[in-house]
Amino acid sequence: xxxxxxxxxxxxxxxxxxxxxxxxxxxxxxxxxxxxxxxxxxxxxxxxxxxxxxxxxxxxxxxxxxxxxxxxxxxxxxxxxxxxxxxxxxxxxxxxxxxxxxxxxxxxxxxxxxxxxxxxxxxxxxxxxxxxxxxxxxxxxxxxxxxxxxxxxxxxxxxxxxxxxxxxxxxxxxxxxxxxxxxxxxxxxxxxxxxxxxxxxxxxxxxxxxxxxxxxxxxxxxxxxxxxxxxxxxxxxxxxxxxxxxxxxxxxxxxxxxxxxxxxxxxxxxxxxxxxxxxxxxxxxxxxxxxxxxxxxxxxxxxxxxxxxxxxxxxxxxxxxxxxxxxxxxxxxxxxxxxxxxxxxxxxxxxxxxxxxxxxxxxxxxxxxxxxxxxxxxxxxxxx
Amino acid sequence: xxxxxxxxxxxxxxxxxxxxxxxxxxxxxxxxxxxxxxxxxxxxxxxxxxxxxxxxxxxxxxxxxxxxxxxxxxxxxxxxxxxxxxxxxxxxxxxxxxxxxxxxxxxxxxxxxxxxxxxxxxxxxxxxxxxxxxxxxxxxxxxxxxxxxxxxxxxxxxxxxxxxxxxxxxxxxxxxxxxxxxxxxxxxxxxxxxxxxxxxxxxxxxxxxxxxxxxxxxxxxxxxxxxxxxxxxxxxxxxxxxxxxxxxxxxxxxxxxxxxxxxxxxxxxxxxxxxxxxxxxxxxxxxxxxxxxxxxxxxxxxxxxxxxxxxxxxxxxxxxxxxxxxxxxxxxxxxxxxxxxxxxxxxxxxxxxxxxxxxxxxxxxxxxxxxxxxxxxxxxxxxx
Numbered sequence: 148x149x150x151x152x153x154x155x156x157x158x159x160x161x162x163x164x165x166x167x168x169x170x171x172x173x174x175x176x177x178x179x180x181x182x183x184x185x186x187x188x189x190x191x192x193x194x195x196x197x198x199x200x201x202x203x204x205x206x207x208x209x210x211x212x213x214x215x216x217x218x219x220x221x222x223x224x225x226x227x228x229x230x231x232x233x234x235x236x237x238x239x240x241x242x243x244x245x246x247x248x249x250x251x252x253x254x255x256x257x258x259x260x261x262x263x264x265x266x267x268x269x270x271x272x273x274x275x276x277x278x279x280x281x282x283x284x285x286x287x288x289x290x291x292x293x294x295x296x297x298x299x300x301x302x303x304x305x306x307x308x309x310x311x312x313x314x315x316x317x318x319x320x321x322x323x324x325x326x327x328x329x330x331x332x333x334x335x336x337x338x339x340x341x342x343x344x345x346x347x348x349x350x351x352x353x354x355x356x357x358x359x360x361x362x363x364x365x366x367x368x369x370x371x372x373x374x375x376x377x378x379x380x381x382x383x384x385x386x387x388x389x390x391x392x393x394x395x396x397x398x399x400x401x402x403x404x405x406x407x408x409x410x411x412x413x414x415x416x417x418x419x420x421x422x423x424x425x426x427x428x429x430x431x432x433x434x435x436x437x438x439x440x441x442x443x444x445x446x447x448x449x450x451x452x453x454x455x456x457x458x459x460x461x462x463x464x465x466x467x468x469x470x471x472x473x474x475x476x477x478x479x480x481x482x483x484x485x486x487x488x489x490x491x492x493x494x495x496x497x498x499x500x501x502x503x504x505x506x507x508x509x510x511x512x513x514x515x516x517x518x519x520x521x522x523x524x525x526x527x528x529x530x531x
Numbered sequence: 532x533x534x535x536x537x538x539x540x541x542x543x544x545x546x547x548x549x550x551x552x553x554x555x556x557x558x559x560x561x562x563x564x565x566x567x568x569x570x571x572x573x574x575x576x577x578x579x580x581x582x583x584x585x586x587x588x589x590x591x592x593x594x595x596x597x598x599x600x601x602x603x604x605x606x607x608x609x610x611x612x613x614x615x616x617x618x619x620x621x622x623x624x625x626x627x628x629x630x631x632x633x634x635x636x637x638x639x640x641x642x643x644x645x646x647x648x649x650x651x652x653x654x655x656x657x658x659x660x661x662x663x664x665x666x667x668x669x670x671x672x673x674x675x676x677x678x679x680x681x682x683x684x685x686x687x688x689x690x691x692x693x694x695x696x697x698x699x700x701x702x703x704x705x706x707x708x709x710x711x712x713x714x715x716x717x718x719x720x721x722x723x724x725x726x727x728x729x730x731x732x733x734x735x736x737x738x739x740x741x742x743x744x745x746x747x748x749x750x751x752x753x754x755x756x757x758x759x760x761x762x763x764x765x766x767x768x769x770x771x772x773x774x775x776x777x778x779x780x781x782x783x784x785x786x787x788x789x790x791x792x793x794x795x796x797x798x799x800x801x802x803x804x805x806x807x808x809x810x811x812x813x814x815x816x817x818x819x820x821x822x823x824x825x826x827x828x829x830x831x832x833x834x835x836x837x838x839x840x841x842x843x844x845x846x847x848x849x850x851x852x853x854x855x856x857x858x859x860x861x862x863x864x865x866x867x868x869x870x871x872x873x874x875x876x877x878x879x880x881x882x883x884x885x886x887x888x889x890x891x892x893x894x895x896x897x898x899x900x901x902x903x904x905x906x907x908x909x910x911x912x913x914x915x
Contacts, residue, residue: 292768295681295761299778304803307810347731349751349759355804365751365759367733375733375749377679377761384676384778385800385813388785394683394768401772416769419688420739426691429769489871 151236151454154181154211156202156226158189159311161240161267162217165446166193173447177454181210202226206233213263213457215450216240219313220321224249227467228256236263238453241330243470245321246478246503247496250471257467263456265449268465270331271338272448274439279391279402280339282409289396289415294340294368294376300387301328301380308356315358318507323360324382325350325477333473334465336378342472343376345369347489348480355383359510366480378480398432407437535620535838538565538595540586540610542573543695545624545651546601549830550577557831561838565594586610590617597647597841599834600624603697604705608633611851612640620647622837625714627854629705630887631862631880634855641851647840649833652849654715655722656832658823659786663775664723666784666793673780673799678724678752678760684771685712685764692740699742702891707744708766709734709861717857718849720762726856727760729753731873732864739767743894750864762864782816791821 153169155162162184169179181197183205184190190198199205202222206214206229213236216226224244230237237257243266244250257264270276282288301324313319320326325333337343348366355362362383368376381387390403398411412419413431444451448464455461475492478499483490485502537553539546546568553563565581567589568574574582583589586606590598590613597620600610608628614621621641627650628634641648654660666672685708697703704710709717721727732750739746746767752760765771774787782795796803797815828835832848839845859876862883867874869886 293683293763293765295679295763297679297776299677302800302804302813304807304810304812305805306808310810347733347751349731351759355801363759365761367731367749367751375735375747377749377763379677379679379761381677383800383804384783385796385803386783386794386816387813388776388778388783392681392772394772399768399770399772410770412769416686416767417739419769420686420767421689423688424690426688426694428688429686429771432770487873 148212148458150176150178151457152178152180152210152212153215154183154205154208154213155179155215155217156183156205157216157218157222158182158184158186158192159217162215163189165215165217165450168447169450174450174454176458177450181205181208203229206230206235212236213238213453219319220245220326221249221319224253227253231256231259231262231264234259234262236453236457237467238265238267238450239467239470240267241334241470242326242474242477243467244474245326246500247471247475247494248500250474251496254468254471263453263463264467265453265456265463266465266467266470267446267449268331268334268470269445269449270335271464272443272445274441274443275402275405275407276335276339277443278407278437278439279393279400282400283339283393288393288398288400288409290372291340291370291374291393291395293374293394294370295390295392296332296336296377297379297388297390298329298332299379299381299384300389301382302385302387303328303356303382305356308358315356315360315362316507317359317503317510320360321503321507322477322481323352323358323362324380325361325364325480328382329364329380329477330470330473332378332380333476334470337472337476338469340374340376341371342476342492343368343370343479345489345491346476346479346483348483350481350484355381361481361484364480366483405438409435409437411435532596532842534560534562535841536562536564536594536596537599538567538589538592538597539563539599539601540567540589541600541602541606542566542568542570542576543601546599547573549599549601549834552831553834558834558838560842561834565589565592587613590614590619596620597622597837603703604629604710605633605703608637611637615640615643615646615648618643618646620837620841621851622649622651622834623851623854624651625718625854626710626858626861627851628858629710630884631855631859631878632884634858635880638852638855647837647847648851649837649840649847650849650851650854651830651833652715652718652854653829653833654719655848656827656829658825658827659789659791660719660723661827662791662821662823663777663784663786667723667777672777672782672784672793674756675724675754675758675777675779677758677778678720678754679774679776680716680720680761681763681772681774682713682716683763683765683768684773685766686769686771687712687740687766689740692742699740699744699746700891701743701887701894704744705887705891706861706865707736707742707746708764709745709748709864712766713764713861714854714857716762716764717860718854721856721860722853724758724760725755726860726876727752727754727863729873729875730860730863730867732867734865734868739765745865745868748864750867789822793819793821795819
């Protein structure tokens with residue numbers, strides 16, 4: 148195979164963005180040959196491509212080697228399973244599924260090791276997060292003691308939520324900011340620090356918008372290894388913040404505003420504490436500033452990596468199976484709020500699915516759906 | 532009365548610092564005439580002053596009009612009550628008492644309105660915190676939505692904790708970082724935002740030091756008016772952080788590193804959210820930078836204000852009765868941890884006192900007390 152023939156399922160904001168980039172020739176050896184969407188008007192935008200009214204038709208068309216799933220979230224699971232069973236390579240948008248049990252079903256369908264199964268965690272291509280991960284994994288900063296991530300620059304207007312009936316409903320989207328905007332951040336969190344062992348979260352539902360799902364979250368985390376953590380997110384704040392602070396034995400790291408500041412201790416904190424004879428002294432520090440020229444290849448790099456994995460066996464940046472972790476973490480935050488108690492991980496997947504289905508079934512909120520909002524500035528939506 | 536004759540009870544780090552400043556003539560019309568301490572060696576440092584081996588003797592000496600209480604925490608209550616009942620003006624170090632019930636007893640002893648009863652909340656004199664308070668109280672920043680205060684620059688060594696047997700024990704000090712270092716921050720928090728209505732805290736006991744009390748705290752707060760909050764503190768981190776972020780309708784404020792950054796929204800966030808037709812737009816912002824020449828008069832300003840209040844009726848910067856709030860907040864964080872649940876305010880004072888006494892009674896930890904640590908750098912201990 149010299150080229151990968153790709154079909155895109157779902158031509159909303161993300162599917163349309165990926166289609167445009169591939170058609171512009173940004174991805175070597177990846178050819179967009181077919182699309183599917185429920186909306187004929189969206190299909191009509193791609194007269195040069197084979198188009199289908201359903202994912203099933205696309206999957207069985209014989210026109211594609213691989214599928215990119217960019218539908219509403221629940222369909223990631225059903226379409227993903229069908230595509231894998233049909234022998235297609237699969238790249239799934241985040242979140243890979245809405246809840247842990249669906250993640251397990253989806254991942255279990257990946258039985259053929261020759262099939263590449265990847266997830267769109269494009270922020271893993273960002274040199275800043277790569278550097279942070281390397282500082283932690285290499286032991287450079289020593290044991291991590293505390294993490295505080297304020298990621299509140301996901302502002303969304305009422306017009307955004309009104310743009311589609313499925314958005315921000317339990318039945319249609321399966322969650323709010325944790326399922327739509329934060330999968331990236333939750334993935335990076337587990338990618339850098341591992342999955343927390345315990346979560347106590349305080350989600351608020353429709354705090355800032357006329358929606359039934361969460362649009363504001365504060366979570367306390369206990370990480371493997373004993374570190375404590377705070378994760379705060381919302382779609383209701385302007386201007387919002389993206390600041391990640393890591394307190395570790397060998398110093399303190401702050402990532403914010405396109406720079407990583409590292410205050411390195413001359414002596415590790417706990418060793419200094421044990422050995423100094425002074426009551427009020429603290430270790431000397433040296434300041435280091437780490438920057439990068441840009442934020443990496445992002446979506447295009449994941450598309451290229453997916454293509455290279457199919458054609459040459461390149462290692463995946465984001466195997467889909469790893470996408471289950473950010474879903475489990477998002478689920479844990481919601482479950483902790485619903486139960487009003489601390490939740491241990493691994494999460495009880497069946498319990499979560501049952502409670503989510505109850506909410507989907509009894510949803511009585513009539514969502515006010517207006518005219519589709521313009522998406523000309525969708526590129527601005529990719530918060531870092 | 533032309534001058535106030537002051538006695539200091541307790542000549543430890545704080546009492547000694549105040550004595551030196553008053554003897555240096557820094558406080559107009561305040562004369563240090565007497566001191567008391569259990570340790571004769573400390574009394575011997577002040578041969579020019581009347582000295583007493585007990586607070587009772589100092590209080591009944593007739594040599595003083597006012598007393599500054601800088602003893603270990605539990606004694607603030609007992610000495611304060613005796614001094615007020617003896618007709619003395621009282622300035623009490625923070626915390627005013629160890630727990631809410633003691634605060635109530637102490638404040639109830641202030642029956643004579645002619646007596647000035649103040650607390651040493653010197654950080655209320657800091658122009659930065661005054662400016663923050665004014666930005667909130669004036670309505671300039673609009674409704675507060677979220678607060679995140681990381682105040683982890685209270686690093687203390689093992690030598691600090693080993694310097695006195697009473698330190699960092701339930702029986703001797705009644706708590707750790709929340710009772711010793713953080714009363715300032717908890718007071719500023721309630722001074723700016725009001726007392727929270729609900730607290731869920733995660734204290735760790737002896738996480739970083741060989742002590743039985745808390746030296747690491749992460750607390751989730753629900754503020755009056757609906758804002759959410761996070762408060763994080765520890766004595767175990769180096770270099771540590773002091774960063775206060777306030778997300779409000781009219782923009783975002785960050786106080787850190789001797790500057791207040793205000794990103795002001797051109798349109799309030801919720802109004803923008805409701806009225807824009809765009810899905811991914813956000814309000815324009817204007818950046819303002821607020822600085823101050825210094826951090827105010829601090830301890831000396833409180834001492835001067837106390838003196839002026841006695842002589843001229845000047846309004847107090849920090850009436851002692853307001854000191855009950857930071858104690859209640861500290862107690863709530865410990866109680867939430869002990870009960871492993873959310874605690875509503877007002878706090879159940881009797882329950883807290885009972886649980887604290889249980890811990891004091893069953894304390895089995897043998898504290899390793901070494902030689903007194905040098906205090907030559909005590910001035911460095913006043914974190915901001």
